[in-house]
Amino acid sequence: MKDRALALAGLLQAVQLVQQMAQTGQAQTTPLAASIDSLFRFDAESPEDVFDGAANLRPGLERLVAQLDGGAGRDPALTRMAMTVLHLERKFIAHPRAPQVVHEALEDIARQRQHNGPTHPTVLARLGELYAKEVSPIGPRVLVQGNPVYLGQPDVVGEVRATLLAALRAAVLWRQLGGSYWDFLFGRRALAQAARDWLEQAR
Template identity: 65%
Template structure:
């Protein structure tokens, strides 16, 4: 359960960052760095290692608790985006040629990430281009709403796509650790409690 909760937290954290960038043109650096780094950690030893430790997923864990518990903190639009990404990931993962192309692209960009860091504009731009040339070609498309001023800037659009790639990475991880739609319906209480214990 812990691994599934961390993967889902990674997904929600990524999507929250997408919306922050779309609305404000920027996002908090540490949560952003954690999700972008996850794209390059394909062979990590654990789910925690994908994100560099549980502490880097605290924003996502808090979001998970809010989404499950309901009340004023719940964000239905975020839930819809997460469901779209989970559906999209299943379609992408079935396409071996597409997955191979994504893998090659990430390997290529990894050299620049090692040199400049995960959130350097060039790295984010190249990840955004990779998303646009691969995952964006698959339906359903993830619709992002925000401030038209920022959404009209190519650098902002590229950053949003880079973080959407991280969201799909989290969805892949969710499936790899045994996550399924049944968890979202039947194990919500257990997931919320696990998230709370990780936050403590």
């Protein structure tokens, strides 16, 4: 359950960054770099290695606790986005060619990421194009609500799509770790405690 909590924190961190972009036109650089970098960790030995340490997922872990505990801190919009990404993951994995095409494209983009860094505009633009071409048509469409001024800017839209690709990566990881919707029905308390344990460890 502890590893699944980390994967879900990665998913929530990514959709929270998408929400920030949609509302303000920008996102926090360090969490964004961790989310985007996860796309290029092809041979990570552990879920923690996918995100280069739990400390890089602090915003996502805090959000996971807030979402599971309910109350005033819960954000229904983030829950809807995350659940849509989980539905998208099922269709993506079942697609006859999309996973292989995306993997090969990421290997190609990895060279630019290594040279320029994960949040370089060119890297984000290419990731956004990859999502739009190979993932978005599979459906369901992730509904992103925000300020129309920012959502009308091509650069912001590209960054949103790139970050949704990172959210999909976390969803794939969660499923690989045995995650299922039963976790949300019967494992909420265990997931929340696991997230708290990670936060304590990341201090």
